[in-house]
Amino acid sequence: MLKRFFITSLLFMLPVFAIGTAIYYGEIQNERTILEIQAVERLKGQNEQIVNEFTYIVSDLMFLAQQHELQVFFDSDTKQQREILATEYRLFAAQKKLYDQIRFLDETGMEIARANFNAGNPSIAPAEKLQNKGKRYYFRDALVLERGEIFVSPFDLNMEKGQIECPLKPMIRFGTPVFDRTGQKRGIVLLNYLGTRLLKKLDERAVNASSDSMLLNAKGFWLKGTAPADEWGFMYPDGGNKTFGNSFPEEWQQIIKAESGQFYTSKGLFTFITLYPLLEGQKSSTGAQHAFSPSLAKLGTQEYYWKIVSHVPPSTLQAKSHQTLSNIAIPFMALVLLILVISAFLTRARIIHVNAEAALRESEERFKAIVAAIPIPMAITRLSDQAFLYANEHYGQCFNIPPEQLVGYTSQTFYNQEDKLRLLEEFQKYGYVHNFELQAKQVGGKLFWVMVSMRPMTFNGEPAMIGVAYDITERKLAEEKIQQQHEFLQHVIDSLDHPFYVINTNNYQIGVANAATRALGMRPGVTCHALTHKRSEPCTGTNDPCPLKQVKNTKKPFIVEHIHFDIKGNPRNVEVHGFPITDRAGNVTQMIEYSLDITERKRAEKQLHLQNEELQAQNEQLDAFAHQLEELQQEKLYQLNKAYERFVPREFLGLLDKQSILDVQLGDQVEKEITILFSDIRGFTHISEKMTPQDNFKFINTYLGLMEPIIHQHHGFIDKYIGDAIMALFPTNADDAVSGAIAMLKKLRQFNNKIVQQAEQPAIQIGIGLNTGLLMLGTVGGQNRMDGTVISDAVNLASRVEGLTKTYGTSLLITEPTYQKLIEPSQYNIRVIDRVTVRGKTEPVTIYDVFDAEPPITIELKSTTLHDFEQGFRCFHNEQFEEAQGFFEKVLEINHNDKAAQVYLENCRTVLNMTMPEKPRILIVDDLPLNATVLSNFLNTKHFEVFVAKEGVTALEMVKSKYPHLILLDVMMPGIDGFETCRRLKADVKTQDIPVIFITALSETVNKIKGFELGAVDYITKPFQREEVLSRIKTHLSVHHLQQQVQAKNVELEIHNLQLKERIKTLTMQTKFV
Structure with missing residues (x-):
């Protein structure tokens, strides 16, 4: 027992030592990961701090550039105004505490007004101490900028009288050009930003950090380093080697090649990020080392950058490792003692386990006796090699072998390799096998079908499988016969030419389909909806009946026309024949369908119907046209007979290739591309009403006498005078027409200046339209009178374009065909202005505004x-x-x-304005956070998008960017109050239509009247009920939306009215042409 205890303890100790080592190195890695994350987050915070600081400074600069006092100074350059401007700068410096100097320099570089911060005691520089900075790089670089552009100098040290100022004063200069009311550039406004503030903020971000923070410029010089003596090296003649690259050459090469990153070297952990402080529209330069030298190069937003670097030295990393080791040593020793205790316990448990195994073997013997008594073929095989461990009598009979002889055989003896692999694959996948069918081979070679089920077990202490096998040979033979019958039936229906299929009435699935049906992409198992309409729902509707429902309801055959789709998705008209199949109870369970393609028949019927309708419409048009033509001919014949001469322009004769007017015959014609000019006097009807007939003719002839020579000078000729209107043709090129039209307008402007001064007659305003296209020129008429004319849609378009000049308030419009024919369109001042669709055409024509004559x-x-x-x-x-x-x-x-x-x-x-917003925007203006929060939270739950402003100025700015649908406005607020805020909103054309609801504690009637007089739509007194506020908001949003719809409809009707007037005018001209 003691030996087993030592072996068990050793087996546990080895992995514990391995795990302890892994934990130690894991903790070291965790500490480094924390250092890495802290370094990255600190750099992000420093980057954000610098960007925010630059944004704040730019905001101050643009405020000073647009300062009212500066514009007043431009209007009257007096000593008093200079003092006022300087005083504003002093107050600004005292309030901000950011800028060492605030000054305005005129276009020569002379300081006009300057305020010095003086270490917290701002003062105005006297006139005798104002200097000329015209040769300094920051003045030159800022003065050349355009309106709204900003110059940001390099971050360097301030210089006074050509020398670096002591003590050192880091500085960034922000400058922008300023303009007077006429748009003339008058100089620059310049801010000297105290860079010490920025460096202190970077230090504050690095407090309690394990790393050193450094700020480097693009060349690697320290703007802020770990040693003050190494900083600002680029400002000193002997400081060229005081760079990060000289101290850390390997690390610097990695930093300059990437925007950001983090890496380890022998010198510690380095984390860096690239900062681009310039915003869009800001410029910088390389600056100059000498006081009066120009910048070497201009820098854009991507060329002006700094590098913020965090450095953790190797000593700090080693200290972290030692601390980690001391932290895990004591827990590790305690774990060793615990393992010794556990080893003793396990040794005792092993002895108990040996005794249990003996009992298990006895249990397995009882299990064999039970299996032998079961009347089902059953066997046990080893899991590792599938060798039989035990089989009952029935299993041996199934495979024609005594069960005791099976022991030692493997299952491969009775199953082919492929089926056995599939069987094991299913067992490994699910952990069991249920009703798996495969072919087996008896001893003696006879093949038969079995169905196998298997479950895992433990037998004699090793993993095994217990399985049962049923002989299903007779069932498989029956299934084979059924399959043969099915294939024969399929062969029979495949011989049919038309789609033939059987549909299940319960699930709409196709059960049997012939070859013609399968050619449509429809196979058994697919629903019939896809065949009819490529969709997943049954057919519905009067013109879309469901054959299956009809058969189920009537239980009778039917014929119906339907739409089916071929394999390419093209619709086909079909005639569907359906026959019900019923079960023994008489219920329809299936339906046989076959369909005949009648697409060509339906197409022919439709074509015949359309031709009949078209022929009838043409006959009606011919009758109407014949009647109109007869009436028009009678009227014009009378007028033409009264004419005493035939007049054809000389140019018209040239185009017809005729030498004399006597050579012109009725019907002579030629087709040619020509540019048509239409011009018309605006408001002539109103002008003529104030003149006598004699004055009318004098007025028109004076105008036409001015225009005719210009048209001829530009190689054109007048085809017709139509009252005050002119129709001229330019057969040579489109440039002649455009140049001629510009000359006409310029001549008319000169003429108008003259007559207005002499007060002889009213000024003449005209519109001109140009279009280029193929025209038929020729003679039309009868035996007694004929005339030259042009016929083309291009004429109608030119007339319509001229009418649009009044709509768009311009003098000269040309069409896309004319624009495309110009030799060099860029020589004109042109802009696209409209796309119009000509009657009878489908494609719109682009219209251009030529404004050279403006x-x-x-x-x-x-x-x-x-x-x-x-x-x-x-x-x-x-x-x-x-x-x-x-x-x-x-x-x-x-x-x-x-x-x-x-x-x-x-x-x-x-x-x-035609649609009500799904989530209306509400602006709450209230200086009390509690009121604003209560309303904001409540309205957010009611599907509103809510913005909050604490005072009036902020609200006016937010309205411009958010454009709310309604404003809830408090009255008593700091700065400008609610009444003044409302007045400014209603005075601005862009915001005057936004509904305003006052919500205030002022309950006096006089205040309510004042609110309504200022343009508010409602007035709610505090304390308020949230539901009441919600109800009034919804009411006024609905009213405002309805008002907008009415206004939109009025505008639409006005535009439609103008279009109708222009169309009437065009039709009138066309009648005169004929």
Whole structure:
């Protein structure tokens, strides 16, 4: 017993020692993992701190750049205004405590106003101490920027009079150009940020850390290191070797090749991250080592970066290892003592186990006696090699061998290798075998079928299997005969040409299918729904009857037309014949169906029907046209007979290749690609009503006399005068037409300037439309009168495009065909403006706005907003209405009079206002957190999206970014109160339609009246009931939505009315052409 105790103890001790060693190294690894995670999280926090600090500084800079006092100074450059500006800077420096200097430098680099922080005692620099910084790199680099762009200098030390200031003063300069009200650049605003604050914040993040934190610039110089003497080496002539790369050359090579990372070397654990402090629109440069040297290069957001590095030295890592070893030593010794106790217990348990085995052998002998008495073939095999350990008499009879002779045989003797492997595979997969069918071989070679079931057991102390085997040979022979009969029946139905199949009425599954059915992809087991409509539900509906239901209800054969699909998914018309199959009780259990393809017959019937309808419609159109033509011919024949001459333009004769008007014959014609110009005086009807007939003719002839020479100068000719309208043709190229139209508009503007000064007659405003296409030019008429004309859809489109100039407030529109024919479209000022569909056409035509003839300021504004306008146009026609609205609002912020942008913005709002939002946005403005929290939590549970602002200024900013559907507004708040906030909301065209509900403790009637006068839709007094607030919110959201729908419908009707007017005008012109 003592020997077994020592053996057992040794067996337990060995793995314990191995586990203890693994735990020790595991704990060391855990400690290192914690150090690694802490280092990464600390670097992330330092990175976020620096980015937030830069954002804060940029916000201050942009505030100063847009300061009202600065604009006043630009308007009146006086000593008093300079003092006011400097005072603002001093107060700003005292409040922020971030900036060593705040100053404004004019375009020459001269300091106009400067405030110095003076170590916490801000002061204004007197005029005699203001300096010219025109040669400093930060002034040059900031002055060249555009509006809204920001220059950020390298992080370096401040210099005074060409020398590094002592004590050292780390500095980052932020500058941006400033502009006066006319858009002229007047200088820069410059902030000298005290970098010591940033470095202190990095130190605060590293308090109690096991690592050293370092901040490096892109070249590896220390901005903050472990030794102050090594910092800012790039600022000193002899400091070029004081870099991280010189101290840690191997580690520096890994750091500069990646954005972030973590690694171990012989010098400890290094963790690093790359920080890109510049935001979008910010610029920097390399700076200059000498005071008046220019920057070596400009840097973008990806080129201006720092490296934040965390370093854990080897000594710290070793101290962690020693601490870990001391922590696990005592528990390990206690575990050894416990193992000795357990070993003694197990030794005693082993002796008990030996005695139990003897009892088990006796039990197995009793088990054999029981198995022998069972009248079922049963045997026990060893699990490892499938050798028989025991078999009863019935098992031996089944395999034609005495059971005692089976012992020593393996199951492979009676089963083929493939079936045996499948049997064992199932046993290993499930842990048992149930009713497994396979072929077996008796002793003597006779084959027969058996069904085997097996379960695991322990026999004589080793794993075994007990199994039973039933002879199922007779059943398998019966199944084979049934299969032969089924194959014969399948062969018979496969000989049928049409799909033939049997459907189960309970589950709609196909039971039997012939070859024609299988060719449709339908096999036994598939539901019949897939055959009829490629779906998973039964057929329903008047035109979609379910044959199976009809047979079950009537129990009679039927014929019905249906839609089936072929193997490619093409629909086919079929005539379905169904016959019921009933059981002995007379219930329909199955249905036989076969289908005849009648697709071609149905197609022919449909085609014949369509042809009859088309022929009838054509006859009606011909009758109507003949009647209209007869009336029109009678009227025009009378007018033409009264004409005393035939007039054909000279250019018209040239296109027809005629020398004289006498050579022109009725019916002469030619087809040619020509650009058509349509122009029309806007509001001519209103103008003419104020003139006498004589003045009317003088007015029109003056205008036409100006336009005609310009058209001829650009190789075009006038085809027709239609009252105040002109139709001209340009047969040479599209550039002639566009240049001519621009010249017409410019000439007309000069003319208008003259007549307005002389007050002779009203100014003339016209719209011009251009389109290019194939035209038929020729003569039409009768024996007494003929005329030259052009016939084409291109003419109608040009006329329609001219009508759109009034809709979009522009003077010249061209179509896509004209745009494509321009030799160099980039020489013109062009923007896309619409897509229109011509009557009778399916594809829309793109329309472009050519604005070269507009006033210079309009050209500049449209060019500036061109990108945003075209982005909005693209989003609008892609039905991205919210994005389109944003682009058109940006356009109108710059160009307030852009009527096209106004039209599209109105259409966007019309579409967006047609639907009630699923989760309305609510803005709560209240300086008491308790009130805001109660309302916010309650409304969030009622499917609202809630935002909270603590005072009015913040609320006005949030409205611009969140655009809430309703505002709950308190009155008594710090800063601007609720009444002033509401007034500003209603004064802004973008926010004036947002419903405002005052919710305040001011219950006096005078306050309620004031709230309603300012534009609020409701007024709730505190303390409030949440359900009441919810009810009023829902009511006013519904009312507001209904108002928006009414407004949208009014806009839609106005646009439709304008389109109808333009269509009437076009039809009138077409009638005149004929």
